[in-house]
Amino acid sequence: MDYFLLFVLLLATLLLLGVFLFPKYMTWRTNLPPGPPVLPFIGNLHQLDSSPLYHQLWKLSQRYGPLMSLRLGFTPMLVVSSSKMAKQVLKTHDAEFASRPPFLSFKKLSYNGLGVGFAPYNDSWREMRKICILHLFSPKRVQSFRPIRENEVSKLIKKIGRYASDSKSVNLSEMLILFSNTMISRIAFGRSYDEESSERSMFENLLSDSQAVSANFFFSDYFPCLSWVDRLTGELTRLEKTFEALDSFFQGMVDEHKSSSDEEKRSTKLGQEDFIDVLLQLQKDGSSTINLTFDHIKAVLKDIFTAGTDTSAATLVWAMTELVKNPNTMEKAQQEIRNIAGNNGSTIHENDLQESRYLQAVIKETMRLHPPAPLLIPHETTQKCNIFEYEIPPKTVVHVNAWAIGRDPDSWENPDKFLPDRFIGNSIDFRGRDFELIPFGAGRRGCPGLNMGVATVEFALANLLYWFNWELPDGMKKEDIDTDVKPGITMHKKNPLCLMPRKWSGNLDE
Secondary structure: OOHHHHHHHHHHHHHHHHHHHHHHHHHHOOOOOOOOOOOOOOOOHHHOOOOOHHHHHHHHHHHHOOEEEEEEEEEEEEEEOOHHHHHHHHOOOHHHEEEOOOOOHHHOOOOOOOOOOOOOHHHHHHHHHHEEEEHHHHHHHHHHHHHHHHHHHHHHHHHHHHHHHOOOEEEEHHHHHHHHHHHHHHHHHOOOOOOOHHHHHHHHHHHHHHHHHOOOHHHHHHHHOOOOHHHHHHHHHHHHHHHHHHHHHHHHHHHHHHHHHHHHHEEEEOOOHHHHHHHHHHHHHHOOOOOHHHHHHHHHHHHHHHHHHHHHHHHHHHHHHHHHHHHHHHHHHHHHHHHHHHHOOOOOOOOHHHHOOHHHHHHHHHHHHHOOOOOOOEEEOOEEEEOOOEEEEOOOOEEEEEEHHHOOOOOOOOEEEEEEEEHOOOOOOOOOOOOOOOOOOHHHHOOOOHHHHHHHHHHHHHHHHHHEEOOOOOOOOOOHHOOOOOOOOOOOOOOOEEEEEEEEEOOOOO
């Protein structure tokens, strides 16, 4: 408490100094987009509360417009809340908005910007993105992981089938996170952990910790003169410990792959060459235009580890949440899948889903209402540029509010309702060409793992709908299902989704 009082006094003193010594903060908006009034020193921090940031920024944009200026401490910000403005930022002026802010957690967890997701816009980032697109997430590579997807989905269905046989409800949120964790560990690391193993528990804790510290507020990001406060509050120590644990985990995986004397046995142990195999081979070949170090490899693994696990699980949970709240829509999706796959209880395959138009519409509508990252990873301007009559200075942090864009009434009729039919006969897609729907971003900084994520979500959701009819636990009504959100970068449902699975057809092994 003494530290807290000291800090409050310090802030009050600096605020008073700002009023008298730095009047420029009251007139900084000359050519910038509109925004709320800015206080000296703290900027607009007083207007933010503990509710989700994307929702706070959306409420402010309702008053100040879809291109809005803020200042948090000494950091200028731009908030984008419409498809028209998103197109300006992510397409028309893509190069000027292509960097990432040097936030403390971003730099630390990305090995000082050596990966893809959080790296600044430079030659190293270009080469690492090229490696991801050509070697890790190419269509051929995504297709090569099909046996793993089918194997893991099959295990998921059998596990749920045991709950159905015992007439027990299943915590679908927990089960889908476990499923996504296993998928990523097999694809990236060539490892599969037992459900109750200490290694799996460590894996999950690392994921949770890294997401938490990524979303934390660090004074050094907004008040460089108060960077010492991060050490005082313990947040810097927490970040360092999280990084050390992640680094130890990734280094262990890399060392294990390096030391294997029987590459064929290791790479085929789980039926597939994994991402570490690919990256180590590229390092050995020396074919990259940069010196591909082990830190580069670990930085890419960290990006895949955090983004790949959370986003797929969150999307699946939100899809099932909306479908159980809209039983007619669920029935329509199930009918399509069952008609495509047939009624003989045979296993559904990925090829069966090529014509699943309504399933694809369900996934699009889920990502419109519940984008995995409601605020895309922040951008930063590399130079001064103009958007219409407004001037955006360099080093401005840019938040693209995908959640607000997906609910913009200028783009969507009945924007708050779950209506997958809106995508039937509608060419809008989420691959970065249509700015009304950008859950994966767009332009240079669009997500390179899009195809992998979509393949996983589509196949898992199709099987959940094909094999089971889903009901609410006894005494629960669909109106009782909440849509509250956990804090963090990824939009997870706050309270677990628990449902009753009923076997539809086929012989699910006990």
